[in-house]
Amino acid sequence: MKYVDEFRDRELGRGLAAAIAREAVASRRYHFMEFCGGHTHAISRYGVTDLLPPNVRMIHGPGCPVCVLPIGRIDLAIELALERGVILCSYGDTLRVPASNGRSLLRAKAEGGDVRMVYSAADALRIARENPAREVVFLAIGFETTTPPTALVIREAHAMGVANFSVLCNHVLTPAAIVNILQSPEVRTLGTVPLDGFVGPAHVSSIIGTQPYEFFAEEFRKPVVIAGFEPLDVMQAILMLVRQVNEGRAEVENQFHRVVDRGGNQKAQALVAEVFELRREFEWRGLGSVPYSALAIRPAFAAHDAERRFGLAYRAVPDNKACECGAILRGLKRPVDCRLFGGACTPETPMGSCMVSSEGACAAHYSYGRFRDRPAARDAAEVA
């Protein structure tokens, strides 16, 4: 596929790996957080970690909307499907997220709830128009990339008077999450999560531009390199970060300039501002309650806001005690540090959200890296 295959080229990858190894100073350590699940997935799937020298370490960030969605929000969707009799439309990613009482949206469907998987928000609106006698709710999740399509369908529903269509909005904001990480005691004072820079979002940045990250570079003295989601994009970004660290710079650089510019997609930004407003606070799995980190539907579109329409009240629910998703999402622990990993918790039967989405740190490591952790077992298998 054009503009995909070229950015997975083996020879270019070898060259970039050699350049990183050459330029990373042996006497120092480099800790970079890839914010996005898309990057986490690429790093795991293409074995980027194996191509880096041992003193360059990648820390997985919280940029996976499925992973950070707290149990209480899924509970609201399940309540709508099972107790309010709505047609609940959702992206496939969200269906298997564990909720309260051992439930998930998929289980709710098995129990008779009308839960439907959609590819696009537009599909949910179509279902509403085809079923005028039923209430149809779209479970909207995602970062800035996924928000503009939701804004568009809300505005369309409003304009066309589709009275039976509403949205359960869980859209969250990238910059607020990065601030939360940078201000966390683990990064700021305890030093348990050393951070020398960020690999910044690809498609989120195509909407918001590179400008919002300038604050992090200036205020927190952390380099940020916006990078595409292909493995060579990630490797080139790592090389750019190594150079910034070596030269004592903390700037926003744009590796993904084939798609991203400084101002972003102004049309999409204006649309999002028209339909959504900031929430005072929103609970994130792992990060807790983060002020002004999510969007709510503006009062002008209240008729299409499922929370208002159905009088939903959010109730925080603690995660499974043994699950380490919270610490993993904050960069404190790695998937293998969780005692549920690979045993009680697998992609087939996830206990925690990081095992659900293929972008989750646990699912990515389970799918592509778990055998690397067991060299003894591998050697034994080869002998046999």
Place this chain on the structure above:
Amino acid sequence: MCLAVPARIVSLEADEQAVIDVGGIRKRVSVALVEGVAPGDYVIVHVGYALARLDPQAAAETLAAMAAAGLEPGALA
């Protein structure tokens, strides 16, 4: 979740829709979120919506910089 793929616009249709080609597969998506796209342009498609245009010149520059970094010590990335 933020997964998006580069796709070529084959034709523009009514109601801000377009037919795109992704590795030989054709699909109808919305171009309501991007301005001034034309057949032949590459766009980034996410959940049925084109979000941004892909600049072929910039893509070529990025690939050239990657190749340069692998060849010469200290080459510009």
